[in-house]
Amino acid sequence: MRIDTCFFCGRPAWPSKGITFCRNDGKSFRFCRSKCHKNFKMKRNPRKLKWTKAYRKNAGKEMVVDSTLQFAAKRNVPVRYNRDLVQRTVKAMERISEIRARRERVFYKKRLAGKRAREIASARKLVANNEHLLPRLRGSEKRRIAELAAEQGVDVAELEEKTLAGVRASKKTKAFGGETRRLRVRTDGGVEEVTEQFEGVGEGDEDQDDDDFDDDDGMETD
Template sequence: MRLEKCYVCSSTVYPGHGSMLVRNDATCVRFCRSKCRKNFTMRRNPRYMKWTKAARKAAGKEMVMDSTFELQRRRNRVMKYDRELMSTTLSAMKEIEKIRGRREKSFFKDRMKVKAKVDKRMALKDLAQDLEIAQPAVVRERKELREASKMRVSVQGMEQ
């Protein structure tokens, strides 16, 4: 069973799903759904469509391909078994997992810092717009009484 990648959004296309476009030069382009096919035929760049993986990577919202991922790639050449090579490879793989974990944690921490700054700004905006919510009920009642008395005085001035 071969799992393909969508040309536009980079999602997985399972066998029997999606569609495929074959060009005159025999290049095959696979799509996971009609939305991707239509955007491709409209010649839209996946980096500028917010819902694609390419756009998320370009915006820094998704971890970009790490150099440590290359070791997981399948190699089609046959290698002779060497016990020492196998042990060093396994130890290197453990080190790589540690390094990748540290990078993912730092990436997540940086993303959360940005998100916290945005949330703090939004909270300050809301607080500036609705100061009455932050004030105690007694202060609000006094304020409403003052405004009501001002309205009465202005209405009485108009009547005279």
């Protein structure tokens, strides 16, 4: 049983499924579904549609050069039936699929490595550039400052300016992602910065199953 690939999107086109289009020059095109057939008739370029294999390969989102991909090539060489050869071929196909899946996971992790750090860096840069749009003080801090000013008999605006002056002197950017920094007014009138950590946030939740990955996997074929 031969499983053809869709001419437009690259997905497998199973026997008795999909659409086959024969052109006047005798060339046939196999499509896995009517969506691919309609896009082909509209003369759209598969490299410009994000849901096709051609786009993903062109954008570097999938493996292109790998030894396991060579086994998927068509071979129109007739071979005499041999039961032992068929059994070894089936076992080799299972082994090749396993190796390809493991290499695809490693390729995916390498491609997305450092994405979390880049997102945090861009978020901090955005906040640093637009810090004037953020509220000056939290509502709870304003209430504490008002209570403290009432106890000490000091003007509320003056105490707020003193608090903000302490923040500007520290020159520390607010953190995002795994921690939160907030200001706390002490009973003696001083200001301290408190950092709270969130549990379960970080980049250490990757699978550990691929640590023993060996790129030199041996494969025997006939």
